[in-house]
Amino acid sequence: MGWGRLYTDNEIISGIRKGGSQSEVLLRYVYKKNWPMILKMIVQNNGNEEDARDIYQETIIIFYEQIKKGKLELNCKISTYLYAVSRNLWNNALKKQRAKNNYYQFVQEREEQKQDSHISVLLKQEKADLLYSCIEQLKEDCRKILVLSIFESKSMKEIYPLMGFQNEQIARNKKHKCLNYLKKIVFRSVSEADILD
Amino acid sequence: MDGKEEEKLWNYLSGKQTDEEKRLFLLHLADNDELKEEMAVSLVRHYGRLKLKEKLEEVHKSLPDIVDHRSKRIWYWQMAAVVLILLLPTCLFFFWEDQRIWQENLFNHVFKPYGTADLLNAAKQDSSLEHVWNEAMRYYEAGSYARAIPLLMQLNGQDITPSSHYSFYLGVAYLGLSPPETEKAIESLQRVLAINKELSQQARWYIALAYWQQGDIDIAKKYFKDIANQQDVYNHEAAKDILNQKSLESIQFIPAPYNLSSPVNKE
Numbered sequence: 001m002g003w004g005r006l007y008t009d010n011e012i013i014s015g016i017r018k019g020g021s022q023s024e025v026l027l028r029y030v031y032k033k034n035w036p037m038i039l040k041m042i043v044q045n046n047g048n049e050e051d052a053r054d055i056y057q058e059t060i061i062i063f064y065e066q067i068k069k070g071k072l073e074l075n076c077k078i079s080t081y082l083y084a085v086s087r088n089l090w091n092n093a094l095k096k097q098r099a100k101n102n103y104y105q106f107v108q109e110r111e112e113q114k115q116d117s118h119i120s121v122l123l124k125q126e127k128a129d130l131l132y133s134c135i136e137q138l139k140e141d142c143r144k145i146l147v148l149s150i151f152e153s154k155s156m157k158e159i160y161p162l163m164g165f166q167n168e169q170i171a172r173n174k175k176h177k178c179l180n181y182l183k184k185i186v187f188r189s190v191s192e193a194d195i196l197d
Numbered sequence: 198m199d200g201k202e203e204e205k206l207w208n209y210l211s212g213k214q215t216d217e218e219k220r221l222f223l224l225h226l227a228d229n230d231e232l233k234e235e236m237a238v239s240l241v242r243h244y245g246r247l248k249l250k251e252k253l254e255e256v257h258k259s260l261p262d263i264v265d266h267r268s269k270r271i272w273y274w275q276m277a278a279v280v281l282i283l284l285l286p287t288c289l290f291f292f293w294e295d296q297r298i299w300q301e302n303l304f305n306h307v308f309k310p311y312g313t314a315d316l317l318n319a320a321k322q323d324s325s326l327e328h329v330w331n332e333a334m335r336y337y338e339a340g341s342y343a344r345a346i347p348l349l350m351q352l353n354g355q356d357i358t359p360s361s362h363y364s365f366y367l368g369v370a371y372l373g374l375s376p377p378e379t380e381k382a383i384e385s386l387q388r389v390l391a392i393n394k395e396l397s398q399q400a401r402w403y404i405a406l407a408y409w410q411q412g413d414i415d416i417a418k419k420y421f422k423d424i425a426n427q428q429d430v431y432n433h434e435a436a437k438d439i440l441n442q443k444s445l446e447s448i449q450f451i452p453a454p455y456n457l458s459s460p461v462n463k464e
Binding site for chain 2: 028031061146186
């Protein structure tokens with residue numbers, strides 16, 4: 001697998017924290033580089049490729065969020081960190097599945113889950129669709145400012161120039177307005193979902 | 198928002214609450230603006246994760262299949278094995294062919310008739326023998342071994358002293374024929390080994406060549422080994438080169454002329 005340019009761990013972390021297109025490039029780089037290692041670990045521990053994909057993506061999301069929040073303090077390599085997080089996530093998933101200490105029951109349940117998974121996936125997808133529909137009722141600038149401030153953990157100082165505002169206070173006010181509007185949407189949508197269920 | 202509230206929130210969002218739980222939760226939300234805000238924030242965070250997951254899924258789709266990678270690796274190894282299997286006999290063929298050509302050409306490259314000698318002591322005693330000897334040597338030097346051989350045989354038969362110089366040159370002459378008569382050459386040269394110390398080194402060399410030309414490579418190698426194991430004997434270095442299968446061009450050998458008038462031979 002060709003990596004193109006190689007990045008150091010410090011470059012990766014600072015680049016993702018800054019955001020922008022470079023952040024996406026770096027995240028892609030990290031993802032591609034460490035996937036084989038995680039896949040191997042999970043497959044060698046009673047998992048399959050699909051399990052590995054889910055666990056790995058969850059790991060990368062955790063990694064990303066920790067960087068954005070400024071909470072990632074590594075005293076090891078990024079690959080070591082990702083491996084440790086993936087392993088923990090997978091072990092927790094296995095523990096839940098193996099609660100009854102019965103291998104055959106575990107296998108049977110896995111089979112049943114496979115059959116049910118079709119239904120459960122739909123339900124999850126329905127909820128995801130509902131959530132998307134809530135968020136996407138917001139205008140794009142509202143979505144953007146909420147995602148930048150909440151998910152990307154950017155400060156108003158960083159956000160206002162990105163949004164084209166004149167100062168931080170304007171950005172802060174905008175965020176407040178958008179969040180209020182979202183609460184109204186969620187409340188209304190939660191009620192509808194409740195009725196549907 | 199504590200862990201329990203968050204759990205309720207996610208249970209509600211993922212649809213795991215019962216109807217009663219949902220009703221109570223909604224009731225709780227109605228009077229709890231802070232919780233609504235936390236719920237909205239959590240929703241945004243969840244949305245961000247979903248969007249990121251979509252991007253990661255796109256990246257994942259662009260990954261080469263690990264299985265394909267493995268099969269490609271296996272395929273490359275299989276191809277390498279096939280190429281090796283096909284090439285190996287070819288390489289071996291050319292190697293053996295080189296060996297065969299080397300073996301066949303060794304005699305032609307290395308065989309050179311031994312230099313002619315001065316008049317033999319015995320020949321000096323008998324003028325008729327001297328005549329025969331001179332004529333034999335003339336033919337020998339000219340490469341006319343077929344004519345030299347009968348004369349040398351005549352001399353050999355009349356040789357009083359068993360010095361077998363005649364046998365030596367007879368043996369070399371047999372090897373000079375085209376094709377060489379290796380058996381006769383060996384027979385003549387073996388006589389030299391038995392009775393002539395001075396020419397035994399040279400005889401050993403030509404016996405080795407005779408056996409080699411005959412195809413008795415192992416016997417030839419034994420003679421070459423004897424020569425190679427003794428320092429300062431005739432064609433000691435050449436014997437070593439042959440045993441080490443050096444290229445024909447690099448084998449240095451010496452068909453030194455043999456001077457019978459030297460003090461050693463006047464005993």
